[in-house]
Amino acid sequence: MKKIGFLSFGHWSPSPHSKTRSAADFLHQSIDLAVAAEELGVDGAYFRVHHFAQQAGSPFPLLSAIGARTSKIEIGTGVIDMRYENPLYMAENAGAADLISGGRLQLGISRGSPEQVIDGWRYFGYAPEEGETGADMARQHAETFLKVIEGEGFARPNPRPMFPNPPGLLRVEPYSEGLRERIWWGSSSNATAVWAAKLGMNLQSSTLKDDETGEPLHVQQRKQIEAYREAYKEAGHTREPRVSVSRSIFALTDDVDRAYFGHDRNSRDQVGMIDDTTRAIFGRSYAAEPDVLVKQLKEDEAIQAADTLLLTVPNQLGVDYNAHVLESILTQVAPELGWR
Numbered sequence: 167m168k169k170i171g172f173l174s175f176g177h178w179s180p181s182p183h184s185k186t187r188s189a190a191d192f193l194h195q196s197i198d199l200a201v202a203a204e205e206l207g208v209d210g211a212y213f214r215v216h217h218f219a220q221q222a223g224s225p226f227p228l229l230s231a232i233g234a235r236t237s238k239i240e241i242g243t244g245v246i247d248m249r250y251e252n253p254l255y256m257a258e259n260a261g262a263a264d265l266i267s268g269g270r271l272q273l274g275i276s277r278g279s280p281e282q283v284i285d286g287w288r289y290f291g292y293a294p295e296e297g298e299t300g301a302d303m304a305r306q307h308a309e310t311f312l313k314v315i316e317g318e319g320f321a322r323p324n325p326r327p328m329f330p331n332p333p334g335l336l337r338v339e340p341y342s343e344g345l346r347e348r349i350w351w352g353s354s355s356n357a358t359a360v361w362a363a364k365l366g367m368n369l370q371s372s373t374l375k376d377d378e379t380g381e382p383l384h385v386q387q388r389k390q391i392e393a394y395r396e397a398y399k400e401a402g403h404t405r406e407p408r409v410s411v412s413r414s415i416f417a418l419t420d421d422v423d424r425a426y427f428g429h430d431r432n433s434r435d436q437v438g439m440i441d442d443t444t445r446a447i448f449g450r451s452y453a454a455e456p457d458v459l460v461k462q463l464k465e466d467e468a469i470q471a472a473d474t475l476l477l478t479v480p481n482q483l484g485v486d487y488n489a490h491v492l493e494s495i496l497t498q499v500a501p502e503l504g505w506r
Contacts, residue, residue, distance in 0.1 A: 168505040171210025172203060172492055173244050173412055173476040176222025185484035189220070193228055195485050200232040200239060202489040207496060207506075210240035210272065212476055217250055217290075218282040226259040233267025240272045244370055244412065244476060245352035247278025248304040249287040253311035257338045260315065264342035271345060274370045275311070276352030277304040280440055305361070312349060312365060317341045347405060354446070356393050363397035368408040371468065373449035373478070374440070383435045383449040387411055387468030410474035413466075414451040417459055417494035426483070427453040456498040463503060475505075 174196060178186040186192045200211035211232055213222045222228070229241045241263075246256075264271040277300070283289070287300065294303040314320075319335030351362035352370040356378060359369055371387050379386055391409050398407050416427040430453040440446045452462055469475055477495060479488045500506040 168472075168500075168503075169209040169240075169410075169474040170496065170500060170505065171208060171212050171240065171242075171410075171474065171476045172199070172479045172488070173212045173214065174199070174222065174479050174481045175214045175216070177482050178220050179482065184482040186482050192222070192481065193231075195481065196222075196228060197231050197235055198485045199479075199481070199488055200241065201235055202485060203492055204236045204239040206489065206493050208239060208492055210242060210474070210476070211236075212240075212242045212244045212272070212274070215243055215246045216282065217247070217286050226263050229271065230263045230266045233263060233270060236270075237268070238270075240270050241267055242272035242350070243274045244372065244410075245274040245276035245278065245350075247281070247287075248275050248307040248311070249278055249292060249300050250290045251275075251307050251311070253307050254314055254338055256311055257314040258340065260345060261338070261340040261342045264345045264348075265340055269342065269344055271342075272348050272350065272368075273345075274350040274352050275308055276354075276370075277301045277358075279374070308351070309365070312346065312367075314338050315341075315346050315349075317343065317346075350408070350410070353390065353394075356390050359390050359394040360397040363394045363403075363407070364401045366398075366401070366403045366405070366407075368410075369394045370410050370412075370476075371472075372412040373414065375447055375449075377437055377445045377447040383447045384466045384468040386447065388471045391468065391471045408474060409472045410476050411468045411472045412476040412478055413449065413469065414453075414478045415459065415463070415495060415499075416451070416453040416491060417456045417498055418454060419456065419494050419498065422487070423491075423494075426480075427451075456494070456502070459499050460502045463499070 176192050178188055178192045180187050186195055215222055215225050217223055225243050232241050294300055317337055319337045321336045323331040323336050350368040350370045353359040353362055355376040418424050418428055430451050432451040435450050436448040
């Protein structure tokens with residue numbers, strides 16, 4: 167059995183070929199897609215976060231709205247760039263969204279990927295300390311956030327408060343019990359996967375990873391997952407951790423599917439530089455008839471090693487088509503692989 171969710175980058179564009187032509191379109195359609203996905207039996211609705219782009223940006227209002235409209239589906243991110251975040255304000259927003267959803271938040275956080283603008287976090291009021299990098303700052307913000315959502319008091323109360331305080335030090339409110347165990351780290355390297363394991367976070371590994379061995383993405387990810395699980399065990403955590411991988415997978419079941427994805431040119435991994443120093447490997451897409459997909463996916467070592475699969479969806483093609491994409495995987499592919 168495997169949990170299956172969708173991952174939306176939340177694109178919108180004024181193009182006549184796009185069904186999400188504005189931010190409002192994207193937001194409302196995302197809520198509708200999450201509702202439709204829950205009805206189909208999809209396990210999770212996840213959203214990528216990018217700043218300064220016509221894509222999903224501020225996750226908590228959207229996650230809260232989805233939480234209010236649904237009752238079972240997990241809601242989450244993949245991932246929030248912690249270079250941009252105030253950890254305490256984020257803890258308040260995350261606590262509220264989790265309470266609204268009844269404890270269904272699965273929050274993916276990370277250093278983030280190369281962004282639309284140079285050092286965009288500086289416009290948000292953040293800068294690394296001298297001698298540190300943006301990645302260092304992201305991990306510091308993450309550690310503070312994790313500590314705050316544990317729920318322990320840390321702030322001295324005012325002796326003359328406007329409202330009566332409970333005894334002792336105060337914590338950030340609203341507090342949602344159990345949220346700390348539902349935080350994931352989006353890792354692009356083996357080292358950060360091990361770091362996340364030591365802190366007791368779950369692991370998200372996407373279709374983009376540092377190319378550390380020259381092997382296919384799915385092999386490198388499988389080894390990353392193994393290193394993560396071993397480090398998690400060595401750290402002495404007792405909870406069973408969760409691991410997700412992301413993939414673009416399309417079952418070609420009709421002429422519309424074949425028109426959109428039948429000539430997919432990304433059927434192989436690609437290697438490139440995502441910045442001046444980082445060589446990365448970009449995972450292939452899968453687009454084929456259901457029986458062929460089953461054979462291909464059986465050979466993906468990372469999918470087999472993970473407990474959760476996030477399907478990237480082409481959100482600009484609209485709610486109905488994306489619901490069809492998800493339903494095809496759930497009904498014609500997942501059962502043949504033992505995922506359902």
